[in-house]
Each structure stands twice: as C-alpha cells, then as structure tokens.
Amino acid sequence: MNFIKVKIILMTLLLTVSGFSNANLVNVSYIEIINAKGDWLQVSEVIANDIVGNDMALTNFAIATAPNQWSSISGAEQSIDGVTAGSYQLGQIFHELTRGSTLTVTFNALQELSSFTIFGRTDCCTERDIYDIRFFGADSQVIATYTDVAPGTLVPIPEPTILALIALGIISLASRKPIIM
DSSP: OOHHHHHHHHHHHHHHHHHHOOOOEEEEEEEEEEETTSSOOEESEEEEEETTSOBTTSTTTEEEEOSOOSSTTSOGGGGGSSOOOOOTTTTOSEEOSSTTOOEEEEEEEEEEEEEEEEEOOSSSOGGGOOEEEEEEETTSOEEEEEEEEOTTOOEEOOOOOHHHHHHHHHHHHHTSOOOOO
C-alpha cells in the first residue's frame, strides 16, 4: 500500500474517532439562566454534571441567587436542592417576581462540566419554560451559550477534545515523508 493511501486512511480514522468524543466545558465559574420568551422565569432544578457525573449545581457545591422571588417558598435555592419535581405549591421551584430576572448558579470552585440539564414547573404554566443559558469562566467572560433550551433536555457540552488534538498531532506526523535508508 502506498504512503498516500495509508495517510488518507489514518486521517479518516482519526477524524472519525475524534468526532465521537465529547469533551467538557472547563473552568466554569457560574451559570446564568433567563426565560427565553421574556416570560416569568420558573426553574425546578439545575443539574450541571462534572466529568464523573456529580451534580456540581447542588447546594453543597454552588449557590443560587436571583434579584427577587415570587414568594417566600420560591427562592433561588429551590433550583439547586436536588428536587426535579416542579410544584410551586410544594415549594419545589424558583419563581421570579419581575419578568426578565436572571437566576445565577455560582460554583464554589471552577468546574469542568460534561452536561447540563434544567427542569421547569410541572403543576402549571409549562409553556413558559424555555431557557437561555450562559456559562461564564473565571474572568466573567461568556464561554458558552445555549438558547431555547426546553426543560429536561440534556445539553451535552461540546468543545475541542483531547482526542481531536491527538489526531491533529498524528496527522501532522503522518504528513511527513518517511525516511528511506
């Protein structure tokens, strides 16, 4: 088999393998969530999984804040308490008082996230529950944005991966002509 064919096969194989891998969003400091429709923001639960599947948005790893809440039973902390059921009457959701407010989930330390899921209200008004989500790095710069996310949607976090970088390195090496002695 000639060198060009080997190089083409190797490049195709490496690019195919790297396409299946899914890296993570690294150095996430905090997440901001708003209602994508400009309606009331109501969030039952935010789940931000790290690379081993731990929910780093739970209250022992993060703090949830918002400028206001509908009532004393609908505070921001309800969005990171581990309860995905979404009943307002049972105090299981965050519900904002003023339309256009932002729910912020701030991590205790920088996180490497592999997926994100958000849950909305289940006892009423589910048509409101469409979210815009922004992830911020340590320098408060936006590092990823997702729009029109529906409740319960698992959002994988795609980024360039280690496998893709390795593939580029191997392709670079494979592109050199072999030394003939």
